[in-house]
Amino acid sequence: MNYPMIFYILSRVLQLQGVFMALPCVTALIYREHQGVAYLIVMVGSLVLGTLGRYIKRDNQSFYAREGFVTVAFAWILMSLVGALPFVISGEIKSFVDALFESISGFTTTGASILTDVEAMSKTGLIWRSFTHWIGGMGVLVFLLAFLPMTGGSDMYLMRAESPGPSVGKLVPRMRSTAQILYGIYIFVTVAEIGTLLILGMKPFDSLALSFATAGTGGFGILNSSVGAYTMGQQTAITIFMILFGVNFNVYFLFLMKKPKQALKCEELRYYLIIIVVAITVITANIYNSGHYSTVRDALHHSAFQVGSIMTTTGFSTADFNVWPTFSQAVLVLLMFIGACAGSTGGGMKVSRWVLLFKSCRNELGRSVHPRSVRRVHFEGRPMEKSMIHSVERFVVAYLLVFVTSIILVSLDNLSFTETFTSVAATLNNIGPGLGVVGPAGNYSSLSILSKSVLMFDMLAGRLEILPMLVLLLRGTWKK
Amino acid sequence: MKIIVVGCGNVGGALTEQLCKEGHNVTVIDDSKESVEALANKCDIMGVVGDGASYSTQMEAGVEQADLLIAVTDSDEVNLLCCLIAKKAGDCSTIARVRNPVYNREVDFIKEELGLSMTINPELATAHAIARLLKFPSAISVETFAKGKVELSSFKLDAKNVLVGLQLKEVSSRLGCNVLICIVERDGEVHIPGGNFTLKENDVIHVAATPRNIVKFFRAMGMATKAVKDALIVGGGSTTYYLAQELISSGISTKIIERDAERADELSELLPDASIICGDGADRSVLMEEGIARASAFVSMTNMDEENIMLSMFARKVSQAKVVTRIHRIYYDELIKTLDVGSIIFPKFTTAEEIVRYVRAMSNSLGSNVETLYQLVDNRAEALEFWIREESPVVGVPLSELSLKDNLLLACINRKGSILIPGGQDKIMVGDTVIVITTHTGLHDVKDILED
DSSP states (O other), X not given: OOHHHHHHHHHHHHHHHHHHTHHHHHHHHHHTOTTHHHHHHHHHHHHHHHHHGGGOOOOOXXXXXXXXXXXXHHHHHHHHHHHHHHHHHTTSSOSHHHHHHHHHHHHTTOOOOOOSOGGGSOHHHHHHHHHHHHHHHHOHHHHHHHHSOOOTTHHHHHHHHHSOXXXXXXXXXXXXXXXXXXXXXXHHHHHHHHHHXXXXXXXXXXXXXXXXXXXXXXXXXXXXXXXTTSOHHHHHHHXXXXXXXXXXXXXXXXXXXXXXXXXXXXXXXXXXHHHHHHHHHXXXXXXXXXXXXXXXXXXXXXXXXXXXXXXXXXXXXSSOGGGSOHHHHHHHHHHHHHOSOTTSSOOSSOHHHHHHHHXXXXXXXXXXXXXXXXXXXXXXTEEOOHHHHHHHHHHHHHHHHHHHHHHHHHGGGOOOHHHHHHHHHHHHTTOOOOSGGGSTTOOSTTSOHHHHHHHHHHHHHHHTTSHHHHHHHOHHHHOO | OEEEEEOOSHHHHHHHHHHXXXXXXXXXXXXXXXXHHHHHHHSSOEXXXXXXXXXXXXXXXXXXXXXXXXXXXXXXXXXXXXXXXXXXXXXXXEEEEOOOHHHHHTHHHXXXXXXXXXXXXXXXXXXXXXXXXXXXXXXXXXXXXXXGTEEEEEEEOOTTOTTTTOBHHHHHHHHTSOOEEEEEEETTEEEOOOTTOBOOTTOEEEEEEOHHHHXXXXXXXXXXXSOOSEEEEEOOSHHHHHHHHHHHHTTOEEEEEESOHHHHHHXXXXXTXXXXXXXXXXXXXXXXXXXXXXXXXEEEOOXXXXXXXXXXXXXXXXXXXXXXXXXXXXXXXXXXXXXXXXXXXXXXXXXXXXXXXXXXXXXXXTTOOEEEEEEEXXXXXXXXXXXXXXXXXXBTSBGGGSOBOTTEEEEEEEETTEEEOOOTTOBBOTTOEEEEEESOOOOOSGGGGBOX
16 A cells, blocks of 8 residues: 555645635635634645645555545545534534534535534535535546646546546546546536526525535535525526536537537436436326425426436425325435436436446346347447446445445434435435435434444445445455 | 557557657557556556447547557558558548568558558567667667767676776766767666766666767777677567568678477578578577577577576576577566666567657657657656757857756757767757757757756
């Protein structure tokens, strides 16, 4: 294990976090809030420590998959720890565990909160919460790769460990250009959303905070009613942008390269849109028929918002789906597990993994009828390697392992089964709200410290797609 | 530049690594997923798995935007087809590896008709490199610059050498000839030395001078300066064929030991003037019988790297011959350096270097001023030739007043055909070609030699 190199990269992450802290500091200046002092302290601290790290001697440049996993896992833990400090220092969140939960929930773009009254938070705290979503959405190491010159072989291992999806490739030959393109698209769409919301009459602070949270598919709101208090037009705009951020960024890149035909051919995108449309339709029918909404338009609006929010793992809400009929709830919980597209900012198990699993499952079924049949799984117009299918299957097993273990541990809190199950599902898939006490109108504050710790692990594991976090627990990782 | 490399085997890998290091955007194509992945993990490139000669694969690799496609797969035909398609689909420059001697004879026609920018024959390039060494047996390696007007030779200082213990500034006056010691390798480190550097035993030094001066220099040290008289080659592959051809034409009598009877027969057909021995070159008695002890040059070119190393060590032990070892695949730099196997030739680097040199020249027209580039000491130092086309901060100032980068040396100035080994009072003028030796990589303009 190349510790100097890992510490070096971690120090750059720290430095970067210091830079990011400038946003809440500026916000504090604008709104004349004393909480800004806490952010300033942490900002200076991380900048100093991070800059000192530049002098770490790193003669040994060897950097392999193992180092990549460990660096990414530690980078996220470090970011979350530092991101939690200002909440505690400013006194806005008293307990450190709660602050850390909030911070991890922010960076992993989960949006699960322990705050009972969001509106009591200072504007400084609110913007930092939303901004952590934005930072975590595309990934901080990708950001490092885009703007800081890194050395040689480490890049690919870092990107692969941080980016979601079954296979991670580059858009262009150079890592740095790839990362820059990704962030370019990310920033562009974020700005587009801010602009749209402003035009639709939202206050500048709200539009900024909500856009950050949408872009990272996070879900921290700044009102107790999440986004329920905004106008229908604004909610519709957020619905559209949520769905846009759940799309594989490769698609946007293809549009950028003026290859719209190829972009629209993307198989994952098609399935993603089909699932969304089907889910919206059945939920609309269900909640309209059960009499929750008087007009089809209202039903459609809320159904679309909730489906977009859950499917992309954002976790905003305009309606309390706790009171919706069970069928709609079941569909939403199902969407939690499907998640967004690979290579988007969303979480969950990713549409492409499901498509691959279903296709290989279908082939397996076919083989029981024609035992001698040979059939490769095709995806995105090309045959998939067996190793790819295997890695997806292994991912699912690891995922289930974490899921089941978490449920057992959280069940010690003696919540109802629905609540236990959805609290784990909502954090491991980086969504935020579950059902019952952790539902859209509730929060996670009543859980025990053990449950909170388990869910914190789940959020990190979910965002980093399980493996980097599990690698940390392997003994072989630490052996010389 | 945007470059597509088809085939990531031995040469493709070495080539990609070097091009990537020099800041080009490289995409590789290979039909083996494993090799593409291994390479993509090693350097910052994009990989495409597929048939490089297929139009759709090339489109996927972005041939439309590419400036250059280099086809170095195992098959000549595939390489040529790759280039043909790339030419039509992307209208880019193309380089193909063509190694079949039959095609090689018709290479000019092929180049012309298929619109290739360059063809490269690895065996021929290797043979050239070896022949250069045998014509100058005292040196470990020889490179030529400025169209042959300057040579850079390297050799190892043994304990008896008169240079041991001298400071560099004393060397020219002591030996009475104008040479410049540009690079010193000591204990695995590469130094670009200053005047106060003291030479020690076992240093490998690289000396730049005109061919005449270098001969004088070697003579002053009491080292052999003439080409070898005869050469013993073990292994009869195509490199051997090209090498023997070149050696024989320059009057060096050549003996080839080949294990396979059929191939030996074939060689005797192709090379009527060489003596072909059908026997096991790894057999001690065969070697002794064929006069390894008296040979003035020994080249080990069997297909097995390990065998080559063994044979060369044996040759060093039992004879005074100039020994050249060809190593294809294994690359344990630290280890091989310590073995006594004479000069080592890595065909993959030789080939990759020739291509890189072309790429450099090509990117010249796109903004860089490097005329030629040579990789020295296993790519740890570079010699670059700059042509001074216009006024710049380095022109007209005495060299002693320029603040040059560390580990950088102005080796010589070629002014209207005459070679100058520059001192502190000399100035660079417009129209000169200057050769710079440095351990920095990625210099694009002569201005880059100055400290930032």
